[in-house]
Amino acid sequence: MALIQASLFASVLVALLGSTWWSVSDYAEAQLRAEVKTEMASLLQAASDGTLREQINQRVAVMPIGPEYYLLTDASGQRLAGNLSYRPTRVGWHTVALQGALGEDNSDADSVHLYAAHLADGRWVVAGSDNRTVVELSELMSSRFLEIGIPAIVLVLLIGGFGGLLYLRRIDRLGAMAERALEEQSTMVIADPGKGDEFDRLATRLNQMLSRMRVLMDGMRQVSNDIAHDLRTPLTRMRQRMEVCLERHDDEVHLREGMQQSIIDIDHLLAVFRALLRIASVESRHRRAGFGAVALSSVFESIAETYRPVAEDLGQHFDAMIQPGLCVLGDLALLTQVMANLIENALHHTPTGSRVQLDLFATPDGIVGRVSDSGPGIPVEARDHVLRRFVRLDSSRATPGSGLGLALVAAVADLHGIRLVLGDGAPGLVVELAFPASELAPPAHIYDLRHCAVRPSVI
Structure with a gap:
């Protein structure tokens, strides 16, 4: 049970990690693209002012190897400025491998999100940003989940194992008390209710059952003793009467009277047994x-x-x-x-x-x-x-x-x-x-x- 609980907890934890990672990654990428769109709007304004090339050179000079990337090409696709070796072919979003960027990068980024625009004079302008923030955030979340999840799973295993051990010990104690109660039939009590939990409620019900068993056993013992004592007298009297009848077999009147009295005694005994069976049927609660x-x-x-x-x-x-x-x-x-x-x-x-x-x-x-x-x-x-x-x-x-x-x-x-x-x-x-x-x-x-x-x- 402890292993099953730990497995379920680990499954829930993995599902939580996956859904959280997916949601945060989508949100981070949406934020990244929003920043790229803002930067593209600024570049288009610079193109209308005639300062596009200077603006791109200034930005590249500040951060030549990312996380932001720029590209300005002529109508034939030749690079005029920027830090990208990329030739755009259509307007809109593009996601390319980081190898497409110029220079060397030491970050954990593996791709670049680019947005390409086609100017009226035929030139192409591209702005983008790599996904290092998304990757770093994912790695941070994964490491934190592992740091918390693994100890939590171990803790669940320990708590489950310890709880299972306590349950087994209490069950074994209840079993030992039940065996002792059956051996010591004078008391036949398992345990007094203590904490009020399910084991104490079970012990209370077992005590009620044992009390009922004790009553039935005492009744059976009493019936056996009473039958041995109370029914022995009429049976003995009936046997003696029959012996007298056999000795005086020539006296038909006396023999008939003896048989009639014996029949009365037998009817009385049968009535007693019927009453006993009726009491037993009632006590069985059927x-x-x-x-x-x-x-x-x-x-x-x-x-x-x-x-x-x-x-x-x-x-x-x-x-x-x-x-x-x-x-x-x-x-x-x-x-x-x-x-x-x-x-x-x-x-x-x-x-x-x-x-x-x-x-x-x-x-x-x-x-x-x-x-x-x-x-x-x-x-x-x-x-x-x-x-x-x-x-x-x-x-x-x-x-x-x-x-x-x-x-x-x-x-x-x-x-x-x-x-x-x-x-x-x-x-x-x-x-x-x-x-x-x-x-x-x-x-x-x-x-x-x-x-x-x-x-x-x-x-």
Whole structure:
């Protein structure tokens, strides 16, 4: 890259030198010819006064070998005065080699610009000037460009090489930090942003990627451990039941009951694996490609209509305050599943007579959905813990479940960029979903609801 930059710089420098030299040479030649024309006008005036020959002799006597040249010939072309050995044949400008001038010249000139005029009496008068000023100016410009250009090209090479070395060193340092971060998985941090340049921005993005990897690796490790511990118990219980059935194979009723209970256990295990696969699918963020406008108010209203009878059957009070016309960008099925999970948790983990409240309202910062209850709630130190897979509090061990409901809620919230907060209802638990303003669709009352997914079915 340094060589390419130096080559480009040298090409630009040569082009600049050529264009400048060409322009200055044209200007100097134009000035030279203007001076010759002025001198020719003076000679023509002297010809009308009859003093042309004396004027030419005086000028030659002062500068016999240039840079100015004169010639006066008779009608046959014989030289009468001047310092040129040249025979004009036509009127106008002529450019001849310097050898055409008399005497010896030590300048850098190589040609003479002449202007010839034909007088009325048949004589020819010629005035001219050599191009020594143009040549000397060109040489001066060339030497100055070389004096400046060569050091500039060397400087570009040095700066390019040094800059490339610095870039390579920083890239190597980033690579070494990345390898160290992967080896030390407890930290997995490359570097803290320092100068704010592109490398620090790259390090920040790599840190975000490593943080995401750490979350996924921790989740995978947790899932492996949880599967090994939580699923081992039902599998062991199912194996023992089958052994008992084999020992009592003559008891058809007992054998049938054992098989039916084993089928129930297997269905429970399959449901757990389906939930795990669903969480993994959400966390992979592949579902985000199918996001669309979702009528969130309709989702909450459908959830309220579905679970209000369930709450009444359980002897609980269910209320809902839903602001109409609110839309967000997201996955309809996943958002419906989230609300269903939260309502079911509130209904199943609160005693009879408890109150469950479902709210949806808009704020200056976005949309907030809230599920609150008046049950026992969740201790502050356990609120982050319950969002992990297979986590169940001691108070919930007696109720059916696998501990994956809130884990799915957390995964869907992360996918949608929703801020999930578990708070204290004093008494009870408050689960708040804050939809960011960047994920909002236009309000339903001004938005064409044909583009919103409405009236969802609870899954």
